[in-house]
Amino acid sequence: VSVHLVGAGPGDPGLITTRGLELLRACEVLVHDRLVAPELLEEAPADAIRIAHEPHTQEEINALLVGYGRAGFDVVRLKGGDPFVFGRGGEEALALAEAGLDFEVVPGVSALSAVPSAAGIPVTHRGLASQVTIITAHCSPAGRGPDYAALAQTPGTLVFFMARRALGEITAGLTAHGLDPETPAAAIASGTLPEQRVVAAPLAEIAAASAELESPLLLVVGDVVSLADRLGPNGRVASVLSGAQSSP
């Protein structure tokens, strides 16, 4: 196996897995997302070839992975969060499989729970939520947005990825289809990083209340958000931010 799709975790560099860090420290080629912590990029060997995703299309990245993999280089494809949760890791894996190359997937800590966690919000909690739905407004099949009528009736916790631009649409869609405008909601920007910002408000007010927050932004909707009063950064939890100061 020479190509490794590795989850970097949600932001805090201390949240990469030990297996992922081991591979990163041994790689010859590092292909990385923009949102990956700079501290992690520094963990790759000094003479590793470094390739940032952003100037490239997904097809170009796929071709680079196949090319370096076929040439026998030890390649780490470092992706924010988990490669298989809104990470397009499946597309890269398929490209490698179609080229006849072996590869390894190393899962990562996804923002879906880690980011609410850093704001003092457990996405599940006995008596409050035994179901979690994670949604992205981007990348939906056939270019359609989420089905707000169905989501408004969905029990448990809703977690929206990449919610910055769609925040008004999401909250309008949910309340228009009957979700209680008083449902607790939280918007979390740069979750798990020192610059993390959290705004909590009833669903009907969250878009206006969090207008100044920037991407990457995660939106959590559901009764579990009310626990942040007792568990959040203003409550008791030290959160994972202490991990940000520790080298991985």
Added chain:
Amino acid sequence: VSVHLVGAGPGDPGLITTRGLELLRACEVLVHDRLVAPELLEEAPADAIRIAHEPHTQEEINALLVGYGRAGFDVVRLKGGDPFVFGRGGEEALALAEAGLDFEVVPGVSALSAVPSAAGIPVTHRGLASQVTIITAHCSPAGRGPDYAALAQTPGTLVFFMARRALGEITAGLTAHGLDPETPAAAIASGTLPEQRVVAAPLAEIAAASAELESPLLLVVGDVVSLADRLGPNGRVASVLSGAQSSP
């Protein structure tokens, strides 16, 4: 901060975070779940006090965490997966908060994506799934089971935790409410571990086909399961199992 709620990851000991391992290696008291890898328990200092969850009730565990935390011990509460995804970490965090103790939550890699990943299944994939719903048959509010009528209409991928005993109920519930019996499904036992077993079958047949699999069992339902033919252990992916051989 002296009490740390740490996610151990989905099974493979190489999938703990670097921050989690750092805390584990420095702890004075280790309170751990049954499903945590033995290799991780060995990472705690030899003279650390070790307490297994299983003989204790949740209330007793809460009291132990508060007691050792108040006495100033460096406590690691090591939980399978992520503490806040079906981990009852919120209950432990509330107990600590109510006792006036600071604590830290270190997220972990949840089985929700890592276990399907190890079977070659990305829970999201462009054109196939832009939404994921995770459900447990246990711990539901008011003691009721999942709402199968709603789940049968839910787009994207469904991931059921702790599905062993409820497998027949889940598949009957979904198909009775109109989910196509031919929907691809996979049952994964001991995911990410060397003893991992995967059975894939159409939804209507998955319960019978996987009757011999044992807990812990995760059930994945949705079109993404069809990708396992090309990405799974019998296809190209080396999966994360190589991590199981590497010490953390």
